[in-house]
Amino acid sequence: MQNNLELPPIRFAIKQRRRQLGLTQDGLAQRTGLKRAYIGDIELKERNVSLKTLAVIAHALELKVSQLVALAEGTAEKNYHDAEDADETDQLLYQGT
Numbered sequence: 001m002q003n004n005l006e007l008p009p010i011r012f013a014i015k016q017r018r019r020q021l022g023l024t025q026d027g028l029a030q031r032t033g034l035k036r037a038y039i040g041d042i043e044l045k046e047r048n049v050s051l052k053t054l055a056v057i058a059h060a061l062e063l064k065v066s067q068l069v070a071l072a073e074g075t076a077e078k079n080y081h082d083a084e085d086a087d088e089t090d091q092l093l094y095q096g097t
Contacts, residue, residue, distance in 0.1 A: 009072055009075055010042075010049060010054065010068065010069070010072045011042055011043050011044070011045050012072065012075045013068055013069075013071040013072035013075050014028075014039075014042060014043060014057060014061070014068070015043045016071065016075065017061045017063065017068070017071060018061065021061065021062065025039045025040050025043070028057070028060055028061070031060035032056050032057055032060045033056070034053070034056070034057075042057075051065075054068065
């Protein structure tokens, strides 16, 4: 059975929070004990993250897992609305108004 459930983009939330804290991927890797390449793969959607790893990353980002997921959901909603706005702008441009 295949499940097509779409999850919030955790990778965007991780990157956003990492940058808010002024951390590089190397800095986050040092805080988590994970390899920098692994952090990069997560941010590029090359890796799925286990709940245990997500907890480690959230702790390193000074968040609870629930806060990281909430940040991801907020990022998803913002991206959705940005895409809707872009679609509306494109429609107006194509209509010549």
